[in-house]
Amino acid sequence: MISLRHVSTTFPAARGKDPIHAVDDVSLEIPRGSIQGIIGFSGAGKSTLLRNINLLERPTSGEVRVGGTELTGLGGEALRRARHQIGMIFQGFNLVNNLTVAQNVELSLKFAGERDRRVRRERAAEALEIVDITEKAKVYPAQLSGGQKQRVAIARALATRPEVLLCDEPTSALDPFTTATVLQYLADVNRELGITVVIVTHEMEVIKALADHVAVMESGRVVEQFHAAELRREGFAPRTSIGRYLVSDGISVDRRGGGVRAGSEPSAADQGADPGADQGADQGPGADPPASGREPRTASGLVAATASSEGGPR
Numbered sequence: 001m002i003s004l005r006h007v008s009t010t011f012p013a014a015r016g017k018d019p020i021h022a023v024d025d026v027s028l029e030i031p032r033g034s035i036q037g038i039i040g041f042s043g044a045g046k047s048t049l050l051r052n053i054n055l056l057e058r059p060t061s062g063e064v065r066v067g068g069t070e071l072t073g074l075g076g077e078a079l080r081r082a083r084h085q086i087g088m089i090f091q092g093f094n095l096v097n098n099l100t101v102a103q104n105v106e107l108s109l110k111f112a113g114e115r116d117r118r119v120r121r122e123r124a125a126e127a128l129e130i131v132d133i134t135e136k137a138k139v140y141p142a143q144l145s146g147g148q149k150q151r152v153a154i155a156r157a158l159a160t161r162p163e164v165l166l167c168d169e170p171t172s173a174l175d176p177f178t179t180a181t182v183l184q185y186l187a188d189v190n191r192e193l194g195i196t197v198v199i200v201t202h203e204m205e206v207i208k209a210l211a212d213h214v215a216v217m218e219s220g221r222v223v224e225q226f227h228a229a230e231l232r233r234e235g236f237a238p239r240t241s242i243g244r245y246l247v248s249d250g251i252s253v254d255r256r257g258g259g260v261r262a263g264s265e266p267s268a269a270d271q272g273a274d275p276g277a278d279q280g281a282d283q284g285p286g287a288d289p290p291a292s293g294r295e296p297r298t299a300s301g302l303v304a305a306t307a308s309s310e311g312g313p314r
């Protein structure tokens with residue numbers, strides 16, 4: 001459905017510096033209707049790769065196909081039209097503050113070339129209903145919580161009835177409870193509308209909760225790929241430190257002074273380093289569940305555990 005072939009994006013050199021190979025010869029196939037997670041350290045090229053998919057950042061070389069259309073072969077009006085099949089949401093929500101919620105959603109339809117105001121209103125109302133935020137249609141973004149803003153952003157992205165939803169750190173600005181709610185909506189949108197979701201995040205829990213497939217990026221390259229189901233298979237041993245973190249039990253700090261352990265956030269020195277013997281997947285998916293009374297760590301656990309102030313997913 002989404003096919004990236006030998007995609008590279010190089011940013012020109014600043015004075016006296018080398019060019020930045022933000023994305024370096026990435027080939028990736030993302031099946032229709034799946035949820036693809038892209039994870040990696042800061043600066044690995046995740047956002048650039050995501051923006052390569054809708055050509056918000058046109059690759060320097062390589063081919064991007066979405067639903068059979070080669071976007072990299074298009075320009076002007078043809079590219080604008082093809083982009084309507086791709087919605088996008090961002091960490092900062094990117095809502096227009098002096099427009100109401102409904103007007104924000106209608107605006108995306110206007111940009112998509114929908115001239116009939118009545119149709120814009122109907123489609124906006126439909127999109128707001130999908131994320132259960134119809135009652136906020138007439139309020140301004142400043143009157144919304146972060147989670148509500150992101151739900152409006154999802155509605156705005158869905159209004160043009162896209163086949164693909166690109167998510168750039170969609171929950172990084174949200175607390176864990178609100179994160180769980182937003183992830184549940186993304187899961188619903190994927191399952192009920194069949195929308196292919198590509199999500200860039202540095203939040204491991206988001207990947208674990210939502211993704212079908214995982215791609216790990218380092219220095220502009222996809223260095224490891226696996227099915228998310230592998231994360232639950234005993235003995236699964238990813239090669240990268242991020243992969244190993246995913247199968248670990250999360251952050252683990254030795255307060256007795258024993259140093260960094262497998263589940264801990266890798267230090268900068270770990271980035272791209274070969275697996276060390278002390279960083280094996282020794283805390284696999286069979287690790288002990290949280291003791292009773294502790295907060296659940298997965299998004300779905302959080303959904304179950306909390307009656308969110310956001311009103312919660314359907």
Ligand SMILES: Nc1ncnc2c1ncn2[C@@H]1O[C@H](COP(=O)(O)OP(=O)(O)OP(=O)(O)O)[C@@H](O)[C@H]1O
Pocket residue numbers: 011012020021022040041042043044045046047048049202
């Ligand atoms: N418009 C740009 N001009 C120049 N360099 C850029 C531009 N956009 C990104 N870069 C550089 O490209 C590299 C990859 O950036 P990118 O934002 O894709 O990484 P990332 O993995 O998403 O990082 P983060 O998790 O911090 O957002 C970085 O070195 C960044 O500084």
